Amino acid sequence: MLEQLSIRNYAIIDELVVDFFPGFTVITGETGAGKSVFIGALSVLVGERVASDVIRSGADFAEVSAVFNVANNNDALLWLSGRDIAFEDGLVIVRRVIKKTGRSSAFISGVSVSASDLAEFTSFLVDIHGQHEHQSLFKPDSQRRYLDSFAGLDDELARYSSLFNDFVSTKNRLDELVARGDNLEKERELLEFSVKEIEGASLVEGEDEELDRELAVLSNMEKIFSDLSDFFYLAGDDGHGVLPGLKRMLRLLDSVAGFDSSIKELYSRLESAFYEVEDVVEQLSSYRDGLSFSPERLEQCSERIAQIQKLKRKYGDSIPEILSYLENAQKRLEEVVSYDDDIMQLEKKVSELRRGVFEMAKQISALRNAAASDSSAKIEDIVKTLGMTKARFKIDVSPRISEKGVPLCNPSGMDTVEFLIAPNAGEDFKPLRKIASGGELSRVMLAIKTLMAKADSISTIIFDEVDTGIGGEVAIAVGKHLSELAKDKQVFCITHIASIASRADRHLFVSKRVESNATYTDISYIKKEEREKEIARMLSGDSENPVSLEHARALLERYQGVKGG
CATH class of the missing domain: 3.40.50.300 (P-loop containing nucleotide triphosphate hydrolases)
Incomplete structure (x- = not known):
């Protein structure tokens, strides 16, 4: 208000x-x-x-x-x-x-x-009716809502709207999946190739680093043997190297420590160094004994490293990244492979929902037609009492039909609703919005509003x-x-x-x-005397005319009673 x-x-x-x-x-x-x-x-x-x-x-x-x-x-x-x-x-x-x-x-x-x-x-x-354009009853959607309210279709429309929205969302998902069909087939082929290529490589985390080390050894075997020979010579294989020298040094220092106990700490440190060097020499001796040059193994390492590098260029910078790519590709492949099944399921659901929407829309349409017939007659009766004695009024409910002759449904049903009127005898029905006379239009609106007042918010x-x-x-x-x-x-x-x-x-x-x-x-x-004068002016153009004033008082007494205007 x-x-x-x-x-x-x-x-x-x-x-x-x-x-x-x-x-x-x-x-x-x-x-x-x-x-x-x-x-x-x-x-x-x-x-x-x-x-x-x-x-x-x-x-x-x-x-x-x-x-x-x-x-x-x-x-x-x-x-x-x-x-x-x-x-x-x-x-x-x-x-x-x-x-x-x-x-x-x-x-x-x-x-x-x-x-x-x-x-x-x-x-x-607010609705403003007359020469201004803000008239909700001019709009087909508003006319449909008025008719639905008059017919009491709120609950039916709520259920229909929910079903229609479900149909639209399911249809959109189906259309999206179908539209992606060609791309999905290409994606499936690419995923299958990638999965096969990575799985076929049987990658193990860390193997690329181990292969790099092994390849470096095999490629430099001659140099490694040469350097180790020099190492063992210096270590004292002939009795004149580092280890024999360290032994003699320990004996000499042990002798000095017998005279000066402060030397014992230095002796211990030298002794630890001797044992550490001795252990290194022993491990390197075992390492040398295990070395063997194999041209076949050299070739295998090179080929395996090349295979891994190729996979890195395509799927990730490291073996963990490649394996992660494989896992994601396998999951996505499962989704893509189920594409045909998804299409079939969605097509079935869309078909069921379409039938449900159409059936409910037909029921709503029947209720609208019944309400349109009843309310048209009542509105026409009111319009005739408002000075349009020859007027005919009709609420037209027509199904939406496609070019192929198939009913079309939207969120409000399958109907178009339009208020039609023939203001004068011999005239055809015309849409309400095409009425030329502002007075006629306002009276039609008054009739509709009178009838539908309780349904209109x-x-x-x-x-x-x-x-x-x-x-x-x-x-x-x-x-x-x-x-x-x-x-x-x-x-x-x-x-x-x-x-x-x-x-x-x-x-x-x-x-x-x-x-x-x-x-x-x-x-x-204005009230009382002022209102009487204004009513008198409206009656005769003279607010002081006694006859007009008396007539004005009579009108106010008739319609206002004890309210006194």
């Missing part, structure tokens, strides 16, 4: 704050006083495009803001929670600022949003031009329906007809004044 509207520097409005209430509120005033400006300001809040020429002369910007109570509006609450926009006590402040550059900025509870976001959010809150409805081209009994009927609609909704109506204005719970009067060569618009609630 709209609780407050604030306007600054918009057209001829300098600064204005108006509080609003539940029920039926009329807005009246003389031509040119600014009633259309009021509607225009509200249109700014519902995301309509706006030019900088709406900025009041002498001002740098225009600003329109409103306070909405969304505590009982589930659509609005879900929208806000989905965007983490906070609010307090169910109240949301919507604001839009228009700058001289032509650019505008929009805010919801202080959070900056785009104009399209603003339009989407406020579409859950939008709480604030504004009618402009609802009284165009009507009078007498038709005007009385329009006022009655507006009053009935206001039992469930917050209804605003700009009108020139007294019998409509006198039915309202509250009456806003728009006036214009000129001060210091500047024009200002004022909007205020």
Whole structure:
């Protein structure tokens, strides 16, 4: 519900704050006083495009803001929670600022949003019917939602939507897998070759390092034998080398230590060195005895090293990396090999889901057609009481059909829903959006809203031009329906007809004044005598005419009773 509207520097409005209430509120005033400006300001809040020429002369910007109570509006609450926009006590402040550059900025509870976001959010809150374009019932999706609400299809649509989403996601997975078919076959061939090549090599961690050592030995066998011969000569194989010399040195030092005990530590160190050298000589002697040159082994080492290097260039810088590549390739190969099985399983599931979606869509379509027939007749009856006595109304429910003649389903089912009307005798049905007359359009909207008020979550409805081209009994009927609609909704109506204005719970009067060569618009609630005068003006053009005043009092007493206008 709209609780407050604030306007600054918009057209001829300098600064204005108006509080609003539940029920039926009329807005009246003389031509040119600014009633259309009021509607225009509200249109700014519902995301309509706006030019900088709406900025009041002498001002740098225009600003329109409103306070909405969304505590009982589930659509609005879900929208806000989905965007983490906070609010307090169910109240949301919507604001839009228009700058001289032509650019505008929009805010919801202080959070900056785009104009399209603003339009989407406020579409859950307010409908403006008449000469302005923000009319949810013009949109086929909105018309379908109205019909579904009237038919009570919420639970069926929730189940259908879940099934349809499952179908779409499964179909997408199948399409993706099929599209990857050629690439997967190439990938399989490459993986099989890689696995076979690595497995065939029978790699062992560390063998490349051992092969490098063995190859170095085999390639330098002659040099190794030569160097070891010189080593053993120096070590003292003939009794004159290092080891015999160290033995003699130990004996001499042992003799000295017998005279000076401080030498014993040095003797121990030399003795350790002797045994260490002796051990090295013995191990190298065993090493030399085990050496043998083999041209065949040299060739084997070279070939094995070349094989490993080839694998390193393709699969990793080390044997562990190559083996890791092998493990991953084996796992991926298992996945790729199961491709055909996956395709078959997904095709089966898609087929089952498609049948389920189609069957449920047919059930929903049948319920829609039944509801369309019932509600079409009721809306037509209401429209006829609103002065369109020859009008015919129909809600058309048609299946979506592909070029091949196959029904097409989308997240809302298999139907297109469109509201059609033939306003005059002899005319064919036309889409509601093609009605030329703003008055006719508003009356059709009024009929639909009256019938579907309880199903529609939008709480604030504004009618402009609802009284165009009507009078007498038709005007009385329009006022009655507006009053009935206001039992469930917050209804605003700009009108020139007294019998409509006198039915309202509250009456806003728009006036214009000129001060210091500047024009200002004022909007205020009027009661009792002031309201009687305004009703009298609407009846005869003269707010002081006794007959008109008496007629005005009679209308207010008839429709307001003890409320006294």
